[in-house]
Amino acid sequence: MNWRDARSWAASWEWGDAPAWAAFVLAAIALWISIRAQKDGRRSANASETSATAAQESVEEARLSRMASERSATVAEETLADQRREAAERRAAEEEANRPRAQLRIEHRNAALFEIVNVGTGPAVNIRGVDVPEDVNELPECFSLEPGESQKLWVFGGFADEHVSVLKLFWDGQEGVTRVRVPPRN
Known part of the structure; x- marks a missing residue:
């Protein structure tokens, strides 16, 4: 290339080149936005997958908690029934002990x-x-x-x-x- 004959790059532009460069810049921006959107989409998909997994775990924990509360309620009912039975037996024993007796x-x-x-x-x-x-x-x-x-x-x-x-x-x-x-x- 002969540098003497070369014109400045700005002088070599024609009016048809400006829209091409603008399209190139817009394409580059669109590419950048597309890459960002793809990353955000991937991140969103991962977050929704994590959220779905957490929801399933939460459902399982809620089921286990419900079962534990049912067992706890059953044990509490049995304990209360035992306490009432023991109290009735104690009252009956006290009444029997305090009953007037002949000697x-x-x-x-x-x-x-x-x-x-x-x-x-x-x-x-x-x-x-x-x-x-x-x-x-x-x-x-x-x-x-x-x-x-x-x-x-x-x-x-x-x-x-x-x-x-x-x-x-x-x-x-x-x-x-x-x-x-x-x-x-x-």
């Missing part, structure tokens, strides 16, 4: 005279002797004692070895025969 004791008065005394807090109703020894006299077939009341009975017999030591009694409200100790004579 019979035989006391020696003099010689062959003894008394059956109700030292409990409740009445003894329909007291009956079971397998009453022949030495015991004047024991009614069936009698009742209020708290603090007594019933006389005579215990006859030989000397020390032949003395009646236990009297078997049964009354309403008892689960079985009660053995009541007969004290020795003074």
